[in-house]
Amino acid sequence: MRLDKILRNSGAVIVKGDSAVEIDAICNDSRKVVRGSVFVAVKGFATDGHEYISRAIGLGARAIVYEDEQAAKFQLASTDTEGITLIKTESSRHSLAVMASNFYGNPSEKLTLVGITGTNGKTTTVTLLYRMFMALGYNCGLLSTIANYVGTKGQEAVNTTSDPLTINSLLKEMVNAGCEYCFMEVSSIGVEQERVSGLRFKAGIFSNLTHDHLDYHKTFAEYLRCKKLFFDTLPADAYAITNIDDRNGMVMLQNTKAQTVTYSCRSIADHTCRVMEQSFDGMLLKFDGRECWSRLIGMHNAYNLLAIYTTAVTLGADPEEVLTAISTLMPAPGRLENLKGPKDTSIIIDYAHTPDALENVLKTLREIAPDREIICLFGCGGDRDKTKRPEMGLIAQKYADKIVVTSDNSRSENTADIMADIRSGMDTSGKARSLFIEDREQAIRTAVMIASEGATILLAGKGHETYQIIGKEKVHFDEKEIVKAL
Structure with missing residues (x-):
């Protein structure tokens, strides 16, 4: 594709070179540069792409996009730029x-293209939307934390919101495969890093x-x-759909140009839902005003x-067809998955890794089985x-x-230090008996x-994940395998 067509509406301006040069690939990782590509120098958190401009040219890049003029000049000073198109932008x-x-x-x-953002519920919502629309007879795509799907063809996902090159490559695959819908998780980090800029929702x-x-955004206001x-940034012909039971639900609509639609489980809204009854098997x-049985449980799933x-x-979509499809939906992987354990226990695997998510799951388990012991x-x-x-300890x-407090993905931190942070919020003289076991498999066996x-035993935090990250190492760890082997 010609470079000038690729640069359309991107805010990037050619300062030297040919705008009609043919480009075979776009790269923002110098290790992936191939001959005939355009290299976009992006300032990351660990590395700065501007430091690899010379390397990219040496590997055959035909064009360079940069935002830091001084850093680019430093790299280009010792590099032969004959035949190279140089492009300046305010935001790489x-x-x-x-x-x-x-x-x-x-x-x-x-x-x-339908995107969902929010702290909790993104993966469940997009996964079930994908399954439901497939059940309604549409060919669909899915971009989620767990997996990406083009029709029925799936692959493991790396991030909640992938990089722009991956997103658009997958969307093109979906279009070529005849997909009519794509349901996508949109993280706050993905928005801030402009991974979804250029997409039309x-x-x-x-x-x-x-x-x-808040480790990334620092303040709740920034989040x-x-x-x-x-x-x-939604266009005028799009829909902005919001949960008005959340105190920030209406805030999301303040400056949108899109048509607004509200939903609520507690008050008057465009669409409402009420929980009539629930058990471990599901809820009515x-x-x-139309009744529907679902195999999912919990107010958060309502x-x-x-x-x-x-x-x-x-x-x-027709409301009756939608309710029929909802009644067939199974939970997303690692979301309130119920496995039978020894001693007639119910072992629940859930991804809950925030205070709100943990509270939602525990409240649900307590409401469904008030007389059962909960671990x-x-x-x-x-x-x-x-x-x-x-807060999660409390x-x-x-x-x-x-x-049972244990390890999750400790990464570069000491597990004992993380557990001590959790313990600091707990009243050790309280009624709940607390154990602290670093080895997660041993902790499960102890529970x-x-x-x-x-x-009822809740294993919270890992959900669909089949690994633990200890230091820089990704170690195989599948809670379902461990439970089934008990």
Whole structure:
């Protein structure tokens, strides 16, 4: 594709060279540069792409996009730039995203792209939207924390929101495969880093906003701003769908140009849901006055299902067909998965890794089986928001009869230090018996050993993940395998 077509609306300006040069690839990683590519120098957190401009040219890049003029000049001073097109931009991240969209033929404009943002519920909502629309007879794509799907073809995902090149490459695959819809998780970090710039969304969904990612955003106000920015940039022909039961639900709509749609489980809204009854087998719900049985459990899942229902109906699906499809949906992997354990225990595997998510799951388990003993096993991730650790310890103690604090993805932190942070929020004289065991597999075995007959054991934090990150090493760790071997 010609360079000038790739640069259209990207904010990047050619300062030297040929605008009509043919480009075969776009790269922002110098290790992936091939002959005939354009290299976009992006300032990252660990490395700065500007330091690899000379290397990219040596590997055959035909064009260079940069934002830091001084850093670029330093690299170019000792490099032969004959025949190289040099391009200046105010934001390499923004330009990369728009360039990626142009390079792949703006695929987001050729299907119905639906994005969801919020602290909790993103993976469940997009996964179930994907499954439901597939069940309704549509060919769909999915971009999520767990996996990316083009129709029925899936692959493991790396980030909640992938980089712009990966996103647009997958969207093009979806278009080529005849997909009519794509359902996508949109993280606050993805918005802030402009990974979704250049995409045209038909609908944006807001689930909720609670305590998370403050290791990155530093303040809750900045976290809120990044979530809201997604809705601020929706086009006028899109839909902004929001949960008004969340105190920030209406904030998301303040500056949007999109058509607004509201949903609620507690008050009057465009679409409503009420929980009539629930058990470990599922719950009876009433959507806009129509009853529907779901195999999912918990108030948080009632909100997820209402978001799904609202989105589908807003996009033109028949409400009765939507409810029929909802009744067949199974939970997303690692979301309140119920496995039978020894001593007639119910072992629940859930991804809950924020204070709000942990509280939602524990409250659900307590409501469904008020007379059963609850054991809560969890840890907290290293190199992540430290302020949530004591809060999660306090929440576990509030709802569980016994607590086992253990490791999660410790990364570069010492597991014992993370556990100490959790312990600082707990009242060690409280009613809940607390154990602290660093080895997570041993902690699981201990939780089962101390469980009473028929107890409910929650394994929180890992969910769908089949690994632990210890230091820089990714070690295989599958809780389902461990439970089945008990």
